[in-house]
Amino acid sequence: MVNRRALTGLLTAEAISITGSRMSLVALPWLVLGATGSPILTGVVAAIETTPYVASGVLGAPLIDRIGARRASIIADALSFMAMGAIPFLYHLGISVLAPLVFLVGAFRGISDLSKKVLLPMAVEQTAMQLSRATALYDGISRFSALAGGPAAGALIAWLDAPAVILVDAVSFALCAAVVAGTVRSRRPSGQTDTPTAGAPAATNGEAREGYVVALRRGLQYLRQDRLILSVVIMMFAINLFDNAALSVYIPMWAKGTVGSPIALGLCSGAFALGAMVGNVGIIALAERVPRYATLTVGLLVGGAPRFLSLGLSDSVVFVVVIMFAAGIGFAAINPVIAVVMYERIPVQLQARVFGVATAAAFAGMPLGSLLGGLSVQSTGFTTSLVLTGVLCFAATLTPVLARRTWRQMNIVPQPTAVSSRPAVPDT
Structure with missing residues (x-):
């Protein structure tokens, strides 16, 4: 029903x-x-x-x-x-x-x-x-x-x-x-x-009586052994690090120093948000038809490095705004794909623990991104810092291509299994 x-x-x-x-x-x-x-x-x-x-x-x-x-x-x-x-x-x-x-x-x-x-x-x-x-x-x-x-x-x-x-x-x-x-x-x-x-977990085999420390350890043990989910968590950390460096340091400095207008700051943020909304509508409509691995890989490559390279190499507001809009579309695919893969692979009794660690890792990248972005600009200069960040971001988002044997597992829908400390789909 x-x-x-x-x-x-x-x-x-x-x-x-x-x-x-x-x-x-x-x-x-x-x-x-x-x-x-x-x-x-x-x-x-x-x-x-x-x-x-x-x-x-x-x-x-x-x-x-x-x-x-x-x-x-x-x-x-x-x-x-x-x-x-x-x-x-x-x-x-x-x-x-x-x-x-x-x-x-x-x-x-x-x-x-x-x-x-x-x-x-x-x-x-x-x-x-x-x-x-x-x-x-x-x-x-x-x-x-x-x-x-x-x-x-x-x-x-x-x-x-x-x-x-x-x-x-x-x-x-x-x-x-x-x-x-x-x-x-x-x-x-x-x-x-x-x-x-x-x-809540079922009260079977004494599982509901497991201690607090044991419960935490089981979640961390699962994350350590599932290579795909661990890779996803590391990627979330990196994306938030680069993203927050752009939001808190690079885009404001570009708008003020290169363009000389706060309007450019609003246009960049608005274009990215609008692109994300458009991309999300497309993902909702095509969610069941698009291949996950390809969608995530393209989304990361489109949404990542081009933003930093456009800011570092161009003073054209129109050009940068178009890149930001495209990046928003690319990033719109990332969260839904990651979420559905985690829901399918992680046993329900461990989802709260693994999602908790993933959220903590994602947020940890934010303050670090702001700090490293500011230090990078101060030590290497604005343009050099942006180009360097763009190269590093490209290298990070290229990981699903280089480690495709692991990342392509997200196309596999695992069969429901009993809860264990091992991944729902074994890594090969």
Whole structure:
């Protein structure tokens, strides 16, 4: 029987969550800067939220497995509502009160986001939709919500103020909890006698009683032994490193130094976002027909090195904007392909743990990219730095071609297997 209720609810919750998070990403620094006047404290508060978000994805995964992804998502969103909702009323007491609240929001949001990823395959199983199309739709909704959240926050801050926008984000957490609670239902997978909640492991062979450290170790052991998934995680780290270097250092410097106009910065960001949206629509329409390995490889090559080389070798706004648009289209294919491969290969009982590590690795590349981008420009010069980064990015994105024996395994749809510490599809 086709039932789209859970998938619709999960996609709705994701849209609300991402929109609210992007709004707070604008409003919270504005609030701190207005209250303290310190750019250093503004950066510190942002780091205080990001760090537990990354850590909770790894450290909270065994907890998600223990209590179930549905329950973890609802509880984490409810706690986020309380922590975020307290900020507009208590921030004036100083950084000693604000910092712990922001820390809690980051930690709870990390658990909530990971729980929703774990719930997605279960929700898709109840529909007639292919998992590849569902992951593309999930990624598209995330991209659109992120794109809409920033401008919405700016308009609301101008109309109301930053505390009010943060309160709106707090309400969005409550809405997410209500949507998941009302639409996603626990159900028994075939062949199991009991499962506590959707996304939780079955209580068989004593597995549900495994210790916290053992649970973490099993997830890391699986990741280490599955060569394809490990390669994907390393690639995600590299892509985020290069991407953040471009966003935080290279594109702003190109717009200011080469073009001399902030309008160029907005055009580059907008062209990339528009390209990603167009590419995502194409992936949703063709998800079941395009070969995964070829799609991912072409997407990486188109979306990676050309951006840096165009910035380093051209001062034409039109040319660079066209390259950014093409890069957005290329990158639109990456997340859906990676997601569906990970869902298919990783046993459900280990998905929270492995996805948590993957998220932590992806986020780890972001601050490192900003740091290395700035140091590179300072030590080698702008043009040289961009060309060098372009060459390194090309080398990284060429990995699926050079190691195609491993990467071509993503075209293989593995048969369901029992959970073990070994990969679902053996590496050959």
